[in-house]
Amino acid sequence: MTLKEIGIxxxxxxxxxxxxxxxxxxKIIYNFxxxxxxxxxxxxxxxxxxxxxxxxFVMISVTxxxxxxxxxxxxxxxxxxxxxxxxxxxxxxxxxxxxSYFFGILGGEPLMYKGLWDVIEKHSDCYxxxxxxxxxxxxxxxxxxxxxxxxxxLISIEGLxxxxxxxxxxxxxxxxxxxxxxxxxxxKVIFGVSASIGRSNYDELVTRKHIEDMxxxxxxxxxxxxxxxVGKHPIVENALSKEQILSLRRFLVEQRTDAPLFIIDTxxxxxxxxxCPAATGMSHHIAPSGAVEFCPPLQMAxxxxxxxxxxxxxxFNNSEFLASMRRMTAETSRGCILLENPQKMxxxxxxxxxxxxxxxxxxRDEYAAMKVVAGHDMAGEEIPEKSGIYRMLKKRYFxxxxxxx
Numbered sequence: 167m168t169l170k171e172i173g174i175x176x177x178x179x180x181x182x183x184x185x186x187x188x189x190x191x192x193k194i195i196y197n198f199x200x201x202x203x204x205x206x207x208x209x210x211x212x213x214x215x216x217x218x219x220x221x222x223f224v225m226i227s228v229t230x231x232x233x234x235x236x237x238x239x240x241x242x243x244x245x246x247x248x249x250x251x252x253x254x255x256x257x258x259x260x261x262x263x264x265x266s267y268f269f270g271i272l273g274g275e276p277l278m279y280k281g282l283w284d285v286i287e288k289h290s291d292c293y294x295x296x297x298x299x300x301x302x303x304x305x306x307x308x309x310x311x312x313x314x315x316x317x318x319x320l321i322s323i324e325g326l327x328x329x330x331x332x333x334x335x336x337x338x339x340x341x342x343x344x345x346x347x348x349x350x351x352x353x354k355v356i357f358g359v360s361a362s363i364g365r366s367n368y369d370e371l372v373t374r375k376h377i378e379d380m381x382x383x384x385x386x387x388x389x390x391x392x393x394x395x396v397g398k399h400p401i402v403e404n405a406l407s408k409e410q411i412l413s414l415r416r417f418l419v420e421q422r423t424d425a426p427l428f429i430i431d432t433x434x435x436x437x438x439x440x441x442c443p444a445a446t447g448m449s450h451h452i453a454p455s456g457a458v459e460f461c462p463p464l465q466m467a468x469x470x471x472x473x474x475x476x477x478x479x480x481x482f483n484n485s486e487f488l489a490s491m492r493r494m495t496a497e498t499s500r501g502c503i504l505l506e507n508p509q510k511m512x513x514x515x516x517x518x519x520x521x522x523x524x525x526x527x528x529x530r531d532e533y534a535a536m537k538v539v540a541g542h543d544m545a546g547e548e549i550p551e552k553s554g555i556y557r558m559l560k561k562r563y564f565x566x567x568x569x570x571x
Contacts, residue, residue, distance in 0.1 A: 256475025300346030501543030
């Protein structure tokens with residue numbers, strides 16, 4: 167790491183610290199930082215020694231309910247499936263027994279899930295990343311997050327004013343989202359901003375201006391995703407081209423060297439080789455139905471939680487479906503099988519008699535109709551990390567765990 171990088175990192179850390187409470191800083195340093203270091207070491211050791219499997223992190227979609235209707239979203243519009251509070255609590259308890267204290271909380275819109283804050287408060291030794299559109303994020307909610315200290319909202323901004331309304335299916339979404347974001351800033355809650363990049367928002371959001379605007383708004387980190395045309399009404403023409411994905415990767419690598427916030431992706435390792443967190447076993451997903459899924463947009467499964475999720479460890483330890491899915495996807499590509507080979511994926515799911523885990527019940531037909539689009543596996547055109555700090559972090563915390571040989 168160069169002196170310039172150290173200076174930029176120091177300024178960014180000081181800015182984040184100035185916009186946070188002492189409790190919030192302690193929780194992110196200890197609950198998220200220190201506990202995750204130990205958790206990843208334990209996960210790596212289990213994988214290396216062939217011990218019973220349990221992912222490093224669990225992503226939890228607590229509800230299908232949402233107040234928006236976004237194009238290309240895999241969540242069932244109008245769906246009402248949701249985990250019980252007992253199941254949510256059980257997932258966390260079972261994970262903690264395995265040394266895992268970090269959870270992604272998704273929806274639908276998780277702010278519409280009753281009982282969420284009581285569960286988060288109960289597990290004050292954990293850290294939660296809340297995936298939200300922030301249109302329901304009031305000052306009252308922000309103040310509760312401030313008191314808890316162990317939750318960071320990841321606020322989805324899918325475009326500027328016109329694009330947000332078009333993508334979200336509602337009016338004034340951008341302004342309402344910014345209002346929620348600013349409630350977090352006033353409350354000194356550590357928060358991030360995310361964007362699912364497709365053709366329609368690429369020019370608006372893959373820019374230095376967007377990075378600097380979000381830093382000025384108080385964001386600690388910016389998380390870039392690649393748009394996936396899934397769900398009942400996929401917008402295939404919005405999928406990125408191979409050239410755009412390469413350009414996105416190049417942009418991330420360049421901006422990380424001096425960005426005023428942390429720029430996150432979960433697609434490439436330190437050498438620029440594609441990765442799939444689910445294929446490595448790093449993360450799996452719990453659906454609102456209680457299904458234990460490979461990843462959030464892959465909505466067919468063979469394993470279901472019981473009423474209190476006390477069977478979660480048994481499922482992860484013994485699920486031949488998930489183990490075979492990890493092997494098959496790693497052997498197929500380092501990228502995303504959902505984008506690059508949906509027919510092979512569907513054939514695998516049918517062989518295992520996996521069931522649709524959604525309210526809409528049309529997932530099998532959706533997968534059968536999917537077209538191949540560009541994924542993030544750019545074999546032979548890898549772009550390594552330039553930033554020393556990102557290179558170190560990715561080398562340590564985001565690699566294959568033996569999945570790719």
